[in-house]
Amino acid sequence: MSEQDATGEQDDEAKQPTPSSEIPYRFSDTVGAGVVALDYEHLEPGDGSGVIANVAGRVMRSRPQGKVAFAELRDWTGSIQLFALGQTTSDFDRFVRLSLGDWIGVTGEIVRTKRGEMSILVHSWVPLADARRGFGDKWRGVSDVEIRHRQREVDLWANEGVRELFLKRSRVVSSLRRTLDERHFVEVETPVLQPLAGGANARPFVTHYNALHADFYLRIAPELYLKRLVVGGFERVYEIGKDFRNEGLSPRHNPEFTMLEAYQAYADYSDMADLIETLVANAAQELHGTTVITHSERELDLTPPWRRVTMVEIVEEVTGISFNLRDDVDELRKRASELGVEVGDAESAGKIVYEVYERLVEPNIWGPLHVMDYPIEVSPLTRVHRDDPTLVERVTPVITGREIAEAYSELVDPDEQRRRFVAQAAQRAAGDDEAMIVDEDFLRALEHGMPPSGGIGIGVDRLTMILTDTNNIREVLLFPALRPLSQQTDEVGEAEFLDENPLG
RNA sequence: GCGCUCCUAGCUCAAUUGGCAGAGCAACGGACUCUUAAUCCGCAGGUUCUGGGUUCAAGUCCCAGGGGGCGCACCA
Numbered sequence: 213m214s215e216q217d218a219t220g221e222q223d224d225e226a227k228q229p230t231p232s233s234e235i236p237y238r239f240s241d242t243v244g245a246g247v248v249a250l251d252y253e254h255l256e257p258g259d260g261s262g263v264i265a266n267v268a269g270r271v272m273r274s275r276p277q278g279k280v281a282f283a284e285l286r287d288w289t290g291s292i293q294l295f296a297l298g299q300t301t302s303d304f305d306r307f308v309r310l311s312l313g314d315w316i317g318v319t320g321e322i323v324r325t326k327r328g329e330m331s332i333l334v335h336s337w338v339p340l341a342d343a344r345r346g347f348g349d350k351w352r353g354v355s356d357v358e359i360r361h362r363q364r365e366v367d368l369w370a371n372e373g374v375r376e377l378f379l380k381r382s383r384v385v386s387s388l389r390r391t392l393d394e395r396h397f398v399e400v401e402t403p404v405l406q407p408l409a410g411g412a413n414a415r416p417f418v419t420h421y422n423a424l425h426a427d428f429y430l431r432i433a434p435e436l437y438l439k440r441l442v443v444g445g446f447e448r449v450y451e452i453g454k455d456f457r458n459e460g461l462s463p464r465h466n467p468e469f470t471m472l473e474a475y476q477a478y479a480d481y482s483d484m485a486d487l488i489e490t491l492v493a494n495a496a497q498e499l500h501g502t503t504v505i506t507h508s509e510r511e512l513d514l515t516p517p518w519r520r521v522t523m524v525e526i527v528e529e530v531t532g533i534s535f536n537l538r539d540d541v542d543e544l545r546k547r548a549s550e551l552g553v554e555v556g557d558a559e560s561a562g563k564i565v566y567e568v569y570e571r572l573v574e575p576n577i578w579g580p581l582h583v584m585d586y587p588i589e590v591s592p593l594t595r596v597h598r599d600d601p602t603l604v605e606r607v608t609p610v611i612t613g614r615e616i617a618e619a620y621s622e623l624v625d626p627d628e629q630r631r632r633f634v635a636q637a638a639q640r641a642a643g644d645d646e647a648m649i650v651d652e653d654f655l656r657a658l659e660h661g662m663p664p665s666g667g668i669g670i671g672v673d674r675l676t677m678i679l680t681d682t683n684n685i686r687e688v689l690l691f692p693a694l695r696p697l698s699q700q701t702d703e704v705g706e707a708e709f710l711d712e713n714p715l716g
Numbered sequence: 717g718c719g720c721u722c723c724u725a726g727c728u729c730a731a732u733u734g735g736c737a738g739a740g741c742a743a744c745g746g747a748c749u750c751u752u753a754a755u756c757c758g759c760a761g762g763u764u765c766u767g768g769g770u771u772c773a774a775g776u777c778c779c780a781g782g783g784g785g786c787g788c789a790c791c792a
Contacts, residue, residue, distance in 0.1 A: 258750095273752085273753090275751050275752080275754060276748090276751095277748060277749070277750080277751060277754080277755095278747075278748040278749060279748085279749045280748095280749045280750070280751080281749095281751090282750075282751050282752080282754090284752090293751090293752085295750080295751090297749075298749075299749090311742095311743085312742075325750055325751085326750050327750050327751070327752080328750095329750085329751085329752070331750095345726080346726040346727065346742060346743080347726090347727080347742085348726080348727045348728080348742085349726095349727040349728045349729095349740090349741055349742075350727085350741055350742065350753065351728085351740095351741070351753050352727075352728050352729095352741085353727085353728090354727065354728090355727090355728070356723095356727085356728090356784085357784065357785070358723095358783070358784050358785090359727095361784095370727090412791095412792090413791085414790090414791070414792090415790085415791095455792085457790090457791065457792080459790050459791055459792095460717080460788095460789075460790060460791080462786095462787090462788095462790095462791090463785095463786080464791090464792085465790085465791065465792075469792070471792080614792085615792065616792080617792085618792080646790085646791090669792080670792095671792045673792085674792065694783090694784085695782090695783065695784085697782085697783070
């Protein structure tokens with residue numbers, strides 16, 4: 213029996229399913245289980261409130277005890293105990309036969325039992341759905357990671373804290389929107405299906421557009437479209453959505469991931485670094501009520517302002533060795549080699565320093581720290597530094613050893629943009645299938661004039677990981693990418709389809 | 717993609733050197749008018765991921781395949 217059946221149907225002897233005719237179409241005027249428990253906290257053990265309430269949810273525990281019965285009813289606000297009496301509760305015989313996971317709606321008085329448990333003294337109840345499949349171990353839930361991720365709906369109910377985590381994620385995203393909205397950014401939606409996948413260096417997913425007789429690509433970034441909107445007069449614009457990059461999976465990478473990109477006219481990368489700090493700090497405040505949080509059992513102080521250093525400075529600070537981009541390239545390669553970082557003969561000064569930074573420095577930055585001013589060679593889409601032509605104005609906030617975002621002074625000169633596209637296209641012709649393609653639509657847009665602008669990109673999944681003290685990206689994705697199980701679809705799916713469709 | 721590793725009852729896990737495949741919970745039948753992982757009595761539950769092979773004997777060893785996890789590579 214495969215893993216797919218792990219929460220399979222229960223014994224043949226299990227009770228008969230509830231007939232559809234007995235299940236109502238609606239159950240109204242409900243109050244939250246967790247809310248009731250809090251609102252009537254003042255009741256003394258043994259007291260009734262005299263208040264009748266409707267509560268709906270899932271039976272998470274059933275403890276029949278002769279002529280009385282207890283159950284735990286859980287909805288998304290929390291849990292409350294159900295207290296049923298053989299003499300006064302309707303359908304008592306069926307109530308005591310409820311299974312873990314069944315959905316029911318109850319009507320009854322809010323009381324506190326003699327033993328002190330907040331409860332609904334059930335007068336009547338209706339079945340809302342049967343749970344025909346098991347919900348895992350009563351005490352330990354389901355720990356099989358494969359079931360948890362393939363059947364997240366089971367995980368959400370069976371495992372304490374999982375729903376809470378995804379509610380937190382939702383609050384993070386809301387907070388990001390609120391912060392941007394308050395600053396008069398306009399939220400937009402740009403194409404996911406694109407004729408050219410631009411705006412980042414990555415291999416795209418390919419799909420086919422039947423009506424247009426053309427292959428299209430799932431976007432790897434919304435960047436170029438958003439900049440065109442700035443050209444069009446959207447001076448502050450943002451998008452939260454999925455990007456798709458055809459890459460491997462790991463505890464920190466999912467091929468489809470949620471990205472926030474925002475662009476602000478008349479701003480530079482320093483302004484955007486401020487914006488990132490505000491976005492992150494506000495989200496932390498929303499979740500934790502403070503900007504000083506804990507991650508991996510270590511304190512993380514996200515209170516703005518964050519320290520800012522240049523990449524060259526932080527490399528020297530951490531390694532104790534100076535890497536000036538104007539130093540002799542062979543000398544730089546030797547210094548890198550002494551640190552255990554080997555780089556190819558063809559690499560430039562900038563790439564060598566970046567390599568040292570990525571391997572030895574970044575993973576050891578607890579942060580938050582803004583690493584500023586990257587070598588121009590490793591940032592082909594960023595505007596050159598105002599004081600140093602070997603650098604670009606790019607800043608990367610690093611938290612817990614990971615980049616969680618990027619900010620730029622955007623490249624807005626159409627001629628320079630064309631030169632860089634052409635250089636990218638040459639690399640692509642030379643075999644680099646992650647290099648960019650010349651995007652004439654985008655160049656034409658720049659020729660209409662784009663004001664100096666700052667841009668940011670924040671990995672929402674990774675930000676959520678940091679704010680929820682999670683170390684695996686799959687824990688913050690409702691349905692992380694998993695290999696499909698080949699057998700199930702055709703055989704089972706088709707058989708059921710035929711069975712239930714007399715016209716088929 | 718490559719390397720390492722795991723897959724046993726619905727769930728969580730055992731099974732000595734290769735020697736009759738087990739427990740708790742869930743389910744099922746019963747008792748119980750204040751239970752909190754209720755308790756008590758009873759009962760049932762298996763293609764040990766799949767397919768080959770070695771062996772008197774395979775959950776265990778070997779080969780191939782499927783799926784998961786971790787690491788590497790690519791990246792945010």
